[in-house]
Amino acid sequence: MGTAQITRTYEPSGLIAYITHRNRIWRKNPSLFAGGVILLAIFVVILFNKQIAPYNPIAMDFNAALQAPSRQHILGTDNYGRDLFSRIIRATPLDLKVGILAVLFPLIIGVFVGMLSGYFGGIVDTIFMRLVDTFIAFPFMVLIISVIAVLGPGLNNVILAVTMVSWIIYARLVRGEVLVAKNLEYVMAAKVLGYSDLRIMIRHILPNVITTAIIFGALDVALDILLASSLGFLGLGVQPPEPEWGAIIAEGRQFMSTAWWISVYPGIAIIITGAGFALLADGLADVLRVGGKEG
């Protein structure tokens, strides 16, 4: 029994040892950790945005117009004297709503269509894929703008327009994965065991193909926030005086030389959010692969 003590090694203890231990999540999957922390922070901002914002985001105060960042207005004010920090904070739930919903709806539709198309092939596949080709033949942005032009500007219409256009990406992605998966032997085996098509699709193929779509979706959230901001910049998104990051940037454009902070700070908010989702996507890619990176 005495031999056990001989093999004892020196284990560093304390805070540094805790932080640097290789089993900690930030050592094992730094992307997921960083993305998670950023998104958690954003989530807190969304939950408490009324408490965090020091001013009313739409209250004008012309005495305080175009003030540089100061102790009173930490990110400065815009041309109507509205506190920029409050506006950016209050815009967060809105932009995130667009980002997430404009991914969730296309994801669901795309997975559904892609699964049917890839699994059954033949005439179903031909019909869906020609539809997809038609959408792809159109420039993405032009299509969205024309859809909004028909439906009218506004947040919900932005989500609707993006859904109508971007499900094709998920459909193609999932279809490709299903085409590969359906010829794998485990799907054959499931067929030979007498399982129904529905069961094979949902239980055997879906979990194997959804990963790619989810990872792409996490990246797409960042792109959709940018898109919503671009539409806001064009005046097609959220209508003033409601704050939205892209719209704020657009408003600040004419004051770029004198009041740079109006456009720069919401830009940074977009970058942080986008980076958060991109990092999360990267981290998820490692986690969702069963028996993947680890080991």
Add this chain to the structure above:
Amino acid sequence: MAFNLPTTLSNSPANGSQPELLMVENLQVKFFTHLSTITAVDGVTFSIRERETLGLVGESGSGKSVTCRSIVRLIQRPGKIVGGRIIYNNRDILSLSRRELNNFRGKEVSMIFQDPMTALNPVLRIRDQIIETLEEDQENSPQENLQTAIKLMKMVGIPIPERRLTEYPHQFSGGMRQRVMIATAISRQPRLLLADEPTTAVDVTIQDQILKLLLHLQHEFGMSLLLVTHDLGIVAQTCDRVAVMYAGRIIEMTDTVTLFKNFHHPYTMGLMNSIPTVKATRHRLIPIPGMPPDMAKLPDGCRFHPRCQFATDECRSGDIPLRQVGNNHFSACIKDVR
């Protein structure tokens, strides 16, 4: 022939004492591509009796796997079964509805595949994959299903089944996965098991274990077995009867002993000559000259004639059908290499 026959063949008699379980008649499977239409299986006829092991032998592309998959109607686009009948227990498999087919698969006929690495779903635990098949018969409680799963795992020789059931496929070795696959395939006690090259992807020691396991289970459950392989050694070890396929057709069919001792077709002779022996009486193996034919441009007459040393004008022009050359011995050759 310097080929050692096994002293004991598997349990069932090779003569026709058992009733026929499956009859395949004049099966034709075609693959339609943009460039050409390929007849992968052209008029294949054979039958499997109860408790019998039938070997389906041939090189790659000879149509043996396609024949095997046709039995469970697993031919996927661009392939299609265009002719013939498959009769299982007096039921025509080719005319079953979708629902009937799902009841037939797994319960009556099941199949194991070549590659154990891809034949299990990577995202599901072994337990879920085995129990899922048991849930198809909805009489049992989840607890009973779990017990059955443990029993099955023991039966296929997986140690500590209780723990291993909770693991994922990537935690299993190739041989163990093959065992798991066999467990799922036999879980509903099918009467016919199709084995599509079950040992090609595992190394020889495991190969031997898997074959022994299959024969043991066959005996235990009284199953019939269709063994698709390109390895005549495996055939000699396991099969009661053998059908040799070449270019989409059966060219010789008889019981295993006759095939090894008294083969009739030159192609079979070529296969026999290319089996290495332990006694090094020959220095070189004699390969069959030439290549298997392009299935899109099949030669006229006997499909083997361009590679056959005995070919005559008759072989080059006329179609050579399978004919009886002995007791339960069929061959598609007008010559006799004996």
